[in-house]
Amino acid sequence: MPCHPQQIEFSRLDLQYTLTSKRKLQQLVEEGKVSGWDDPRLPTIAGLRRRGYTPAAIRDFCRRIGVTKADNSVEMELLESCIRDDLDHNAPRRMAVLDPLKLVIENYPDQIEWLQVPNHPQHEALGSRKLPFGREIYIDRADFRETAGKEFKRLVSGGEVRLRHGYVIRCDQVLRDDSGEIRELRCSHDPQTLGKAPEGRKVKGVIHWVEASHAIAAELRLYQRLFVDANPAAADNFLDSLNPDSLTIVQGFVEPELATAQVGQGYQFEREGYFCLDPDSQPQRLIFNRTVALKDSFARIDQPAGR
Secondary structure, three states, X not given: OOOOOOOOOOXXXXXXXXXXXXXXXXXXXXXXXXXXXXXXXXXXXXXXXXXXXXXXXHHHHHHHHXXXXXXXXXXXHHHHHHHHHHHHHHOOEEOEEOOEEEEEEOOOOOOOEEEEEEOOOOOHHHOEEEEEEOOEEEEEHHHEEOOOOOXXXXXXXXXXXXXXOOOEXXXXXXXXXOOXXXXXXXXXXXXXXXXXOOOOOOOOOEEOOEEOOOOEEEEEEEEOOOEOOOOHHHOOOHHHHXXXXXXXXXXXXXXXXXXXXXXXXXXXXXXXXXXXXXXXXXXOEEEEEEEXXXXXXXXXXXXXXXX
């Protein structure tokens, strides 16, 4: 025969901090180390979809790594970069508070003001939404310190900060519970600073928030890498490399617009990361999975583990 059969062996797509062996993945599922084949920590199509990875991001990832015959290991950061690039351009922005701290603006009238804000800062085609603002709001506990150095660009006792899309506020009083924990902040706002500051006035910090009376309670699942070792398959027992902090569940609040969120739609929770609605979510119990955190350049100072 003029044509001889030819067989070409290509290398496996080995991704760091996870496994692609079906046998080992099955062991994780059967032993209850993960919730199932669609667990968002697994590199299965079902798991990636549930976590919020888009087809466009996966195709981009495959184009970047190419095909090789030599054994290699692909860095997880490359996959994360692909999904960030896709969602950065296409994901609407929303606000959510993962570790709520109540804040009362004492000189603000007892009313609800509806702010018209864009869904994306660069893409007008994504439209806008109305965001409620009132006297009582929630901010993230990590965005406040009683005292802090110059590198801390958020709210401190006696200092000022801008609320995203809102006013400049100043912290006037800190209230504590019987155990000494901060339970509430009392603040004042400058009515002339909605959307912009008067000429000559500079406020460096901007923090996100959610208005208290319209806030929707939500469960937020923060996923980390499944293994602590870059190459768990090389260990004598790969189960010893499981990351005990690969899933952290927190109870927070999200803005009311997310009551109509659809499964599969990605959102950027401002200053927190990219999230999507979990298929198990119910109207009375919203569940959001974190697809990927923001870039390291946006990471918070002294950020708690798992955030």
